[in-house]
Amino acid sequence: MAAAAAAAASSMPYHEPDIVTILVQTSFLLLLNLVNAALDRLVYCGLLGQVLIGIAWGTPGAKWLPSSAEELVVQLGYLGLILLVYEGGLSTSFTSLKANLLLSSAVAITGIGMPIALSFFLQELLDATSLQVFAAGAALCSTSLGTTFTVLRSSGLASTRLGVVLSSAAMMDDVVGLVMVEVISNLGGGSIGPLTVVRPILVSLAFAIVVPLTCHFLVSPLTLVLNRYREAHAASRLSSFLRHRHTILMNHTLLLIALVTGSTYAGTSNLFAAYIAGAMVSWWDTELPHPAFAVAVATEAETVDEKTNRANAAPSGGCIRDPNGPPTLEDEADILEVNPTGAMDTGIEEESSTSGTTIFEHYYYQPLARILQPFFFASIGFSIPITHMFNGQIVWRGFVYAILMTLAKLVCGLWLVRFSVAPAKEAVRGVWSMLKIPNLPHLWGRTTATTGSSNSNTHSGGQANAQSSLVGDPRANKTQLQSPAPPKPFSLQPPLMLALAMVSRGEIGFLISSVAESRGVFASPGSNSNAESDIFLVVTWAIVLCTIVGPLGVGLCVRRVKALEERKNSEQEGAGRDVLGVWGVR
Incomplete structure (x- = not known):
């Protein structure tokens, strides 16, 4: 029997799957994409x-998907x-990351501390x-990375x-959240060793420190050495490979794969x-610099010239085609034979075609957007x-706790609020102009001639300044060449978008x-x-509601920002103040 079972x-x-299974899984996959496309088009939160x-479709509802299918969808x-x-x-963007590291840390600390502090109302x-x-x-201090990156991608x-x-x-919040997972997994046993808390933190710091050092001291020198070899041997098999x-x-x-595996272990x-x-x-x-492969480009250019010269020659009748005339079908075929894309290869095109973003979009984006992301x-x-959450006492407590957890993350947006002092200055200047004593020439010893001379001096000075600007005053040129400071946003849309995006919980919270x-x-x-505890159901309500409110709010904000940008471009021909200001700089 054992041998038979082993065999x-x-x-x-x-x-062969039965027709019911085929229809259920087909409708599941199609609706995931259709609903996502419709809601993304409306409010950017499909x-x-x-x-x-x-x-x-799953266990909380109709149970159309079997447990084995749900496990596969989760994986x-x-x-x-x-x-x-x-x-x-x-x-x-590493420039923005280094410039905003302290700001991001402040937002992350606020997003961790406030939910834990307000949770004591429980x-x-x-x-x-x-x-x-x-x-x-701890469950509500995390921020859904999947939701965050999906909203950022759909909104541009x-x-x-x-x-x-x-x-x-959001990344810092989730690292702390995963540390909380290790801590809470040992809370039921009643003992927490220091290694349980310290190890995830130290390993995360090690990854955040060792990887940049490795890039700086190992990857960068090796890349430069390899670049010199590739430039010297552009036609070699290694360079082509x-x-x-x-x-x-x-x-x-x-x-x-290597970093994900190493971090898990x-x-x-x-x-x-x-x-x-x-x-x-x-x-x-x-x-890092990358070789431009000028030798390969020159070789292909020469090849194109040779084929063009051959095409200009008369095939049999002795007719010579005008070299300045339009290309013939044979010319285009020869050029496409050298470069099937119809465009000359340059160093810039070669570099952009193998960049990380281009590779991801070419190989990973479609299966991610159509299958893997909807499954997640x-x-x-x-x-x-859902079936155990609709108890009267659980519902109102869950809503109260969800409001508290929403407010806890909305506080993060205050770090992006920038108060401009220009309106206050204008108000003070206006009040001062009303209180200022008017000019009385006969009291202060001023005469009309003096005023006129001063005005003439001012006028002549203005002409001189204009002439100097026309001639090319170095100081004026220096002022003109200086890049203006990034504009301040004229609304609170950026802080609100950040706060609402931080509100969204998800996988780590669950x-x-x-x-x-x-x-x-x-x-x-x-x-x-055997039954779920009341605290678990209340926490689940808070996670669900925050996961709904966050992306929906960000989607509405993005829709509002795009409408304001379109109105600015149509009414002011793009000359008005930017809606996002300095926060929209790329």
């Missing part, structure tokens, strides 16, 4: 529709989350212990200063490692116990609350161990 388990028999489809969806975070690293709402309050606040703000501050702050798209794809993929967030992998590729593309947000819907529930941290003494 039977050596392979899985192939069975991910909410994907979460709702996950609730309806593929997490691959999509890793790629989303990796894409966020690819869009990182002691009054649910008669919770301090340990349960801390676990609830990923590479702006606002996007850099938001993505780096290194600039091939498939080689770049393999290098980027291996780097991502080291005890820190694999999402943090995915972000670092994308940032490394972006750094290599933008901060649908898997969030699988985790929402993970922390689920770990706390499974370890018995949320359980009350004498409660039924």
